[in-house]
Amino acid sequence: MSKVAAQGPEAAKRTDWAEDEDEDLATALPAPQVTKNKDGTETITTYFIREDGKKVKRTQRIRKTVIKEKVNPRVAERKTWTKFGAEKSKPAGPQSDTTTVAENIIFRPMAGWKASGAEKAAAEDKKTDQLKNVKIKCRICSGDHFTTKCPFKDTMAPEGEPGAGAVDLDVDAGADTAGTLGAGGSSYVPPHLRKGGAGTGERMGGKYGEKDDLATLRVTNVSEMAEEQDLREMFERFGRVTRVFLAKDRETGRAKGFAFVSYQERSEAAKACEKMDGSSADSGTTLAGPARHDKLAAGPEAFFKQTSRASPNASDSSGPNLPSERDFAHPENNNRPPAPQHGKRYRIRWVADFRRRHAAGHAGRKLAKTPPGDVVAASSDSSRESIPEDAPRPTDHVFAHLEHGEEPAAEGQVPASRRVRRWLEDHFLQW
Amino acid sequence: MRPILLSGHERALTQVKYSKDGDIIFSVAKDHVVCAWYSVNGERLGTYHGHQGALWTLDVDPTTTLLATGGADNTMRLWEVKTGRLLKTWDFGSSIKRVEFSEDGTQLLGVTEKRMGHLSTIVVYDIKLDVEAEQASEHSLRIVCDEAKATVAGFSYLSKFIISGHEDGSVTQWDAKTGERLKETFPHDADMQITDLQWSPDRTYFITACKDKTAKLVTAKDLKVLKTYVADTPLNSAAITPVKDYVILGGGQAAMDVTTTSARQGKFEARFYHKIFEEEIGRVRGHFGPLNYVAVSPQGTGYCSGGEDGYVRVHHFDKPYFDFKFEVERENDNI
Structure with a gap:
């Protein structure tokens, strides 16, 4: 047959x-x-x-x-x-209205099949159990309720935060102010500097922002065409990413070149920081670097796009690491030919560090209004200490020179370098 | 393997069966139509029209000449397989939940529902395996199940016993000649309905599927439980595969809960267990509703499943299915 x-x-x-x-x-x-x-x-x-x-x-x-x-x-x-019934007088062969071929199914009998499936389920159960077992702990009074529900939340600041308690702050501030005024004579000390000099001013994002920052990385040198999803995929290799923020231009919708990646665990973030820092960025787009003075004209975001950290002498071969005073301090730099592009490499830093630097810079800027003195020196030193990665940069002497030697042009007038820096900070760094 | 999807029914499938030679698949659903399909390519041979209500059950005789069906219109009907002609209608006081031919095709049993003042019964008719013959209108045997209603039943080897499964999880053995109750056991949890009973090829043992999420292999002679297969979902059907020592279980969340469960949670998969080691060896996905019935080709080359989703999926096993062996089996082969 x-x-x-x-x-x-x-x-x-x-x-x-x-x-x-x-x-x-x-x-x-x-x-x-x-x-x-x-x-x-x-x-x-x-x-x-x-x-x-x-x-x-x-x-x-x-x-x-x-x-x-x-x-x-x-x-x-x-x-x-x-054929008979409903199929009567239909042509031979399967009819498309009643018979279709379904997707291919791979069926491979396995010994212990159940075990593998059960394991997966068990793992999931474990995870949820873990989540269940997480103890709720109030950051103010360590009670077993949420911080927002704490009965003392109006009167006490979270544990471990400096200046806990409104009453404390008032007392301290009063003492400090008195002391400074007594010692320095006429110089005015702004409130945020009255406590130990390295005090931090009010910041955007609330006073608990620091907590999130601990596991948040700031990624620069991101390709203009990058999407949040790409970044997320890239960084998820190192742990659970809770948040990815990619700054985008409001008008063009293109990425501005930097992003924030938050992890669940600080250790994961540390790993990602270590592995991804300096790694080659998405090669999809390489920006042809416009001349430096063009960048200045285009706005500070151009710096982010072109910065590179390939080598310690990066400032000579390619763009600067960060928008800094360097280029402004040496006007001849502005006339340098465009730096060669060595491929974009991610530059990854802790947001917490970045914030501290920002806070310090902020303080220094404010102080520029005051005549250089002990307080100024202390503050600039503290800012130096808080930026450990700045230490090995060959251009540090420029910094030092600027911070310590430059005389403010006039009372109330901020030096040009600081103006630009302030502009940068105000526009891009306050997160 | 590429399953063939048969979409000839508009409502949930209730039973699917292979002919003895494995070449034709018959299917009944809650719409009032019986369909016959060629198993090799899924081509529909024809449909059998006449029933007035949802169909619950069907069976085909070993020579693939006669087809018996039963349904909610309180009738049991006999059809000529080849032409779709209705040969005989038996009327009852309540719906027919199960029909089954004896091994030689000379007897046909029907299980009637307990409803409207009628007790659940098992009726047996003598059948003449000829499409032209006049079939008997009177039953040759009638067993009344007064304790718990019977849901499934079948003839054992040589038509010696009638084995019935009940809504309370019990299995009863009756003498097929006299209708005398011989044995009764409770292999399953109390008050868990036995949903299916399918025979091994030689009809010396059978497998029961139960709502208590287990299926059991039971001997016909002394109702001894040989094996237990534990699933994680209520079972609607269980089948024993020839050639390879597997059993296939089908089930899923009850139909009324389907809308509240996703296809993944619902566990609408055919589960394959090793018959001897009672160990699950794999699953076949595809249906997006519970599996109401699984049937294995008597040649062991494939199986088909009818689902609550209204589809019949016909699977032809491929090589890995036949190649699979447990370590001990392989070692045994090498000796």
Whole structure:
């Protein structure tokens, strides 16, 4: 008993019905044509009228393969039965309205199949259990409630934060102010500096922002075409990413070149920082570096786009690490030819560090209004200490020179370098 | 393997069966139509029209000449497989939940529902394996199940016993000649309905599927539980595969809860267990509703499942299915 199985249609393509909009053809349907091709296939051309009344030409190319199969004579006989019921007078072969071939299923029996599935489920259970077991602890009074629900939240600051308690602060501030005023004579000490000099002013993002910052990385040198999703995928390799923020230009929608990536765990963030820092960025786009003075004109974000940290002497070969005073301090730099691009490499820093630097810079700037003195020196030193990665930079002497030697032009006027820096900070760094 | 999807029914499938030669698949659903399909390519051979209510069950005789169906219109009908002609209608006081031919096809049993003042019964008719013959209108045997209603039943080897599964999880053995109750066991949890009973190829043992999430392999002669297969979902059906020593279980969340569960949670998969080691070896996904019935081809080359989603999925096993062996089996082969 032999059986003919049609394998195909290999190429069932429908021609555009518009081509068949012919008056002559509209009335009579041509008979189906079967042409034999050289490679043993057959091309069947059929014409039919579709449900919507359009005439359609269908071209099918099929290959017929004869598969000889020995079957029970009873089965062979049943194969020849005529169809009945709803299938009466339907052509031979499976009908597309009742019979379809589903997606391929890979079924591979395995010993211990259950174990693998159960393991996965167990792991998931474990995770949820872990989440369940997380103890709620108030950051103010260490009670087992949320900090926001704490009965002392109006009167006490969270544990471990400097200047806890409004009453404390008032007392301290009063003492400090008195002391400074007594020692320094006429110089005014702003409130945020009255406590130990390295005090931090009010910041945007609330006083608990620091907590999140601990596991947040600041990524610069991000490609202009990057998407948050790309970054997330890239950084998820190191741990659970809770938040990705990619700064985008409001008008163009393009990335501004920097992003923040928050992790669940600080250790994960540390790992990511270590592994990804200096790694090659998405090679999708390489920005042709415009001349430096062009960048200045274009705005400070151009710095972010082109900065690179390939080598310690980065300032000589490629763009500067950060928008800093350097370029402004050396006006001849502005006329340097465009730096060669060595491919974009991510530069990753802790946001917490960055914030501290920002806070210090902020303090220093404010102090610029005061004549240089002990307080100024102390503050600039403290700012130096808080930026450990600045230490090995070869241009540090420029900094030192600026911070310590530059005389403010006039009372109330901020030096040009600091103006730009302030502009940068105000626009981009206050997160 | 590429399953063939049969979408000839408009409502949930209730039973699917292969013919003895494995070439034709019959399916019944809650719409009132019976369908016959060629198993090799999923082509529909025809439909059988006449029932007035949802269909619960069908069976085909070993020679693939006669087809018996039963449904919620309180009738049991006999059809000619080849033409779709209705040969005989038996009327009852309540719906028919299960029909089954004996091994030689000369007897047909029907299980009637307990409803409207009628007790659940098992009725047996003598069948003449001829489409032209006049079939008997009177039953040759009637067993009344007055304790717990029977949900499934079948003839054991040589038509010696009738084995019935009940809504309270019990299995009863009756003498097929006299209708005398011989044995009763409770292999499953109390008050958990037995949903399916399928035979091994030689009908010396059978597998029961139960709502208590287990399936059990039980001997026909002394109702001894040989094996237990534990699943994580209520079971609607269980089948024993010839050639390879597997069993296939089908089930899923109850139909009424389906809308509140996702396809993943619902566990709408056919589960394969090793028959001897009682260990799960794999699952086949595809249905997006509970599996109401799984049937294995008597040649062991494939299986099909009917789901609450209205589809029949026909699977032809491929090589890994036949190649799979446990370590101990392989070691045994090498000796």
